[in-house]
Amino acid sequence: MSVLRVTKAALLASVFTIPFGLAASAADLILSPEPIADQYVDLVLPAVSAVNGKLELDFGGVTDPDSAIFRAAGSISVPIGERFGVQGDVAVGSIDGEWAFGGALHAFTRDPSSYLLGVTAGVVVVDGARLAAVGPEAELYLDRISLEGWAGWAALDYDDALLTDENGFFAMGDVAWYPTDDWRISLGGASILGRESLNLATEYQFSDLGFPLSGVGEVRAYDTGAWSARIGIKGYFGEPGKSLIDRHRQDDPRNRALDLFSAAGDLFTATPDEPGLVCMDPEIPVPDGEGGMVCGYPPA
Template identity: 35%
Template sequence: MRTWGRRRGALLSGVALGVVAAFLMTADAARAADMAESVAGLPAVDGFNGKLEGFGGWGDSKGFRSGSNFVGGGLGSLSAPLGHSFGFQLDGMAAARQGDFVGGAAGHLFTRDPSSHLIGLYGSGVGFDDPSKTRSYKIGAEAEAYLGRFTLSGVAGYEHVDAKKAFLGLDGAGARVFSDPKDGGSFFDQIDVSFYPADNLKLSAGHRYVGRKHAAALGLEALLPVGGVGVSAFAEGRIGEEDYKAAWAGVKIYFGESKSLIRRHRESDPPNRLKDDLFAASSRRDRVGAVPPPPPPPPGCEVTNCGCVFQ
């Protein structure tokens, strides 16, 4: 099983890299040059911007957990320029996963040329009000490359998880079930290739390695024709190792200058990545320590503190 898990992880990585290569090979070089020229000389962030997003869906992973598989909540981001070539963004999240409250925050510090690229630093921290009192921290490098209607984006670095072993409850057979948190440090990455078939529609595919598990990622976002307000609808999905799978949808509200979706993504605010922290930590819990209940006493036995006493 472990060999198959490793093979499936390698397969998911290969699929993600293949998607990246295919997208880049089909990029229209002439269109890329035209779009780069149209935004040349713009600042890293086009002023103070913000966005709010609400989402809801379903998430599951290998392991025992009582209650619903519902996941959902809200996220917010504020971005601002630091001179002409630099910018920063603060992210926040308040959500629920399988009945547990989850809160988190993240920061981006970056330099960006909207005609070509973004390079920066990224850090995040997420806390779970679950039996294991899980805490997840990330620090890494963030980058984006703008290639016409294609964007290659990602963050990679070091992830550390703190969690305690905890009693979760009883399963259907009455056996006790404990969490088995895989705390400690490891590498992580979140990589996406996005394609904009129209200025207000984004399709994306990518790879995640978080919580020491590989997953494929798919997503779409469409800017809605709401006059005077930047509103978009989005949907995303994940499928990965050890039966990890999740799907959710929601709405984003953008604040700032009115513009197309592709321009907003390259000139205003970087992505809020905290949703993947939400699902990554859940993939670390496994069903272990299940101990069957003791057999019933034999006929004529009265159970006392000293053991079985026959009458």
């Protein structure tokens, strides 16, 4: 079994422990000798602290084939009462000059001290293809460790009739650790319609600049043998003076349009088989350009 598959399974197992952790927390509250109303006093913060958002910009490259990557994105989160929030994501990206556009919408409830539960839908559009995904999103906060996951159903549609549309399961999972309040390190895995990847990422917020700006970086390995690397910056707006861990747990969830773009791998670069390799008439061979013969189209 490959390292990618083992790691993906471990990350998804971590994600699916979230509902059980939430149930255990609820049981602790119910079984406490204190009145339940008293237990919630000063315990639960709003799902979204206030209207807030972020802007992201990064660049890098991917191998096989060697191509440059550029991405820009933005998110905005809005509280809906005390217990709920919504977030909209937009993103634009380029791989070797081919542009992609994406967006996502989150609807969730959250206790910033322990969990997030919601539903998220996202889509990425490139020239000739569209990838859409929808499903539950969840996060579990365990002191300085966060478990984050999004899973559900994905569909890929091609404009080219020679390419086969696909639909099926997708999942993304990350385990993040905060060595300090302003530094995050995460290990993640993704599977979209059978394409798998593993990523290592980091983010550091520079608290001495007077405004919330952080540096980000990611290395990702794909099951095809290709890998990518990116570095960039991320700026936040909203309540000033917050630590990075509080921004991640009290404000906006991650931009899932960017996650779809990163995890899709070669889904957007698929091409039909070369016509010369389609055996229309085995009795009429044609040169293969290397001194041999292959079957090909009948002469006109």
